[in-house]
Amino acid sequence: MADQSSVTDGIHYHQHDVVIVGAGGAGMRAAIEAAPKASTAVITKLYPTRSHTGAAQGGMAAALANVEEDSNEWHTYDTVKGGDYLTDQDSAEILTREAIDAVYDLENMGLPFNRTEDGKIDQRRFGGHTRDHGKAPVRRACYAADRTGHMILQTLYQNCVKHGVEFFNEFYALDLVMAEVDGVQRVSGVVAYELATGEIHVFQGKSVVFATGGFGKIYKTTSNAHTLTGDGVGIVWRKGLPLEDMEFYQFHPTGLAGLGILLTEGARGEGAILRNASGERFMERYAPTIKDLAPRDIVARSMVQEVLDGRGAGPHKDYVYLDCTHLGAEVLETKLPDITEFARTYLGVDPVTERVPVYPTAHYAMGGIPTNNDAEVLLDNETVVPGLYAAGECACVSVHGANRLGTNSLLDINVFGKRAGNNAVAYAQTADFVDMPTDAADGVVKLLAQLREGSGSENVAEIRKALQETMDRNAQVFRTDETLQTALADIAVLRQRYPNVRIHDRGRRFNTDLLEAVELGFLLDLAEIVVVSAINRKESRGAHMRDDFPTRDDENYMQHTMAYRTAGEIGVPQEIRLDWKPVRVTHYEPQERKY
């Protein structure tokens, strides 16, 4: 259905049954469900094929059992244990059960998976995915060379073209509009900024799906794209809705040293080995059973520990090696061609003959916008916001708990993206539009004017760099109260400086200067929540490793963090209230986590 729009006082107004924000894997998977059934608009800050889903490499987990015995119950167990028992177990059951159809859906849509000798989808090993509750690594990851995410993104975009999905490309969503109806806060729409023209668009929708991805740019060394600034998560936060488990941020073990560019865990799935300076396969000491295929939190910590203990490699002894040399040129060229090229291009190292310098890189937010299993956004521990959905990295169901397993995120975007799309369209088919308040765009207009017309002298890039440096130094793989308090103090100073940023580009067209300033505001908000949540969790669990509280404390902390914003306009200190939400346990009582 064509877009219906009008212009009033220079602001464009659109109306669609379903409005989806974000065109990565989750957003497009939702659109494929919604668009054939109802008028659907997808608002995206990037052209869909630029989304960071395309950077995912190694695979998508599903217990197809194409190459060896497997079951989705084993997959559930691995997901719960991998998440260090913070995973909501009923959600993990849904994830792993629906995984199988999610893979078939993609294949049927055209995704060119690698194949077995008998023509089925091939599968490879990945960290933390095991046979029969931890006995040995299992081949569960369905893959397309080492560009599985690229193929998923392309396939979903191709199918959006097939269904005639209407995209608003390079439209930056900057606000969510809610209105009270009969005493209940309901969703009314989204306000967006059009990059090409600088004009404001208000999209009224019966239902709204947030699929806006992560916020890795709070860190300096990261596998994340420049554009992953957490805008969607920040928008929801500023509406007074809570964020869940923000202290759990994943560091992927194998980033190219110094650069953070991702080298897939699939390399270790194919047999690559991590070695320290002396060539020792150190993971044998940390995870004797599955070694280099331990979950990411454990491998990342082990690598950092090797460096801290003086066993790092290189002139500054500050990285370790990923050794692929025994895999042979053919495996590297056919199953891992992209990462082979990344190492050659960016480090000048040839993985066929040389060990590749690697170090953990900020990769994935386990936390985000809390949802239930139907992808409905929660405004507290249980109450949904009618009409509002979230899926993918921006959401927290929580299927990943305290640490996500590799290949479970490409799975997450497909399973919960589909659920979000289906539920959003079902809602739109029965609900009415909620009246758009006449001042719907005022918040965005004011925010942009404040930034654009500011006369301060602060530089956006300098503040962002300072933020990223303190986060890398103080809120990374190992944390203590002291380092986190340092980060918090640094962020407070940066928040004071932020209102004085100077925008040099006063034009309207493609004003990326202005948008980088807006994005920085979201980064500052989110970094602070990560740090405050991390200070509050005085235990070590999954990706959250507190040196001052090195053990897991199930008695006090086997529960999700819920963060609420109680104050904080631009230039005003944020006030954050923290609360807890119980973990849903079905079959798996917490055990000591050994691999």
Next chain:
Amino acid sequence: MAATQVTGTPGEETAAQAAQTEGGTAPAEVDSAQEGHDRPLEAGEAVEEPQSFPVTVIVRRYDPEVDDEPRWVDYDVQMFATERILDALHRIKWEQDPSLAFRRSCAHGVCGSDAMRINGKNRLACKALVKDFDTSKPIYVEAIKGLPLEKDLIVNMEPFFDSFREIQPFLQASSKPEKERHQTIAQRERFDDTTKCILCAACTTSCPVFWTDGQYFGPAAIVNAHRFIFDSRDEASQVRLDILNDREGVWRCRTTFNCTDACPRGIQVTKAIAEVKQAMMTGVKL
């Protein structure tokens, strides 16, 4: 000139900390990993740190709100050999002139945002390393050619995506399998090369035919047609071949090989186009 020291004092920071300024890559190790570096340093022994050096980057700027014509603007930036041209653009934007507009996202060659013309050749700015250029001379950076220029290095991508959409770039198959469709390893390999396309437009906008005739489908659309024409699961090959048999289709290709040279994913674009031409004459051979 905004010279920036990217590294910290030698030995004080870890590689992970020191190496990357926002988006700036760093003095990465270019030596063989195993050889030489695993020997612990002696007390007082200095590590040989990579040195930065000045590079002149000349960018073709254009803001239609202000400029009648595009203009070339010089910038001096301090760069390391292993850094990307994208890092130079960021350094200009973040330290000298924040109004410079360009697209970028992943910064490692998989999202396809930052195709541009660098010293006359189409490259992704994030895959073009400083060391690959003669930095005794300026490096010229301009927008890709043949698409409407919007601002600085940004062009209107819509005509490019229109051509992509026209070739019906989605699997068309009537069967509804219960599980996956089967495909042999060889059948899957048949179209592997053209699945790598990231739609960056480097190929299409390097094509002289496309420069003179914007109606030509261009290499990227043909590459994506190839990806389905040679997929054993697809049933609409003939439809796509008919579309590309059009006056603005494959026969306009003059096998200049610019597209193959330009492809940042290493796709044999000219070969793919030749295979599509061949299929029109003799049918699709899977």
